[in-house]
């Protein structure tokens with residue numbers, strides 16, 4: 001891997017000259033291992049999550065990038081499966097939710113309050129990037145789950161009205177807030193493996 005050799009070379013050079021180096025090689029490996037190890041896990045043991053684990057997952061989600069750094073996300077963490085038939089009525093992922101140790105409902109505020117450039121009263125406007133922002137937050141949560149040895153799967157909520165309306169109502173979300181994704185998390189019951197998706201045919205240099 002050319003990039004790994006390059007980073008190792010830089011790290012070695014930094015060691016020799018005693019200056020602060022680039023990202024340590026071990027971090028690069030850890031990050032790539034984490035990304036390439038992530039896989040959807042859809043069945044879980046009955047082991048619970050600790051509060052610390054839950055906070056780690058939320059911290060990762062909130063570290064995501066967002067358009068204009070608006071951070072339009074909020075999270076509802078659920079751990080009582082007896083409520084799920086009501087909260088997620090009709091959702092075909094119900095078996096995963098019920099088995100999991102915790103269900104994370106990642107919610108997006110579809111509006112943003114901005115003060116006009118020349119000053120004046122703040123105005124509420126549609127936020128054009130909330131889907132992208134919440135996608136990034138969802139992936140961060142999945143990667144953190146992988147790093148903790150947990151299993152998780154991104155289940156779609158938005159844009160399917162029949163999937164996002166029941167939790168929107170049951171959880172009492174404000175009018176402008178939508179449940180974007182629903183992520184059950186737990187200790188993996190099986191032995192799911194990551195898929196190799198590397199495909200050079202998808203890459204175009206310079207032009208298509």
Ligand SMILES: Cc1cc2nc3c(=O)[nH]c(=O)nc-3n(C[C@H](O)[C@H](O)[C@H](O)COP(=O)(O)O)c2cc1C
Nearest residue numbers: 038039040041042093153154155156157193194195
């Ligand atoms: C937007 C989105 C919606 C998804 N919805 C579901 C879902 O409702 N149920 C489910 O079991 N998996 C769902 N998945 C997981 C995908 O099926 C999974 O990511 C894909 O098959 C690739 O497998 P991997 O995650 O193991 O790499 C969803 C993934 C994304 C990104």
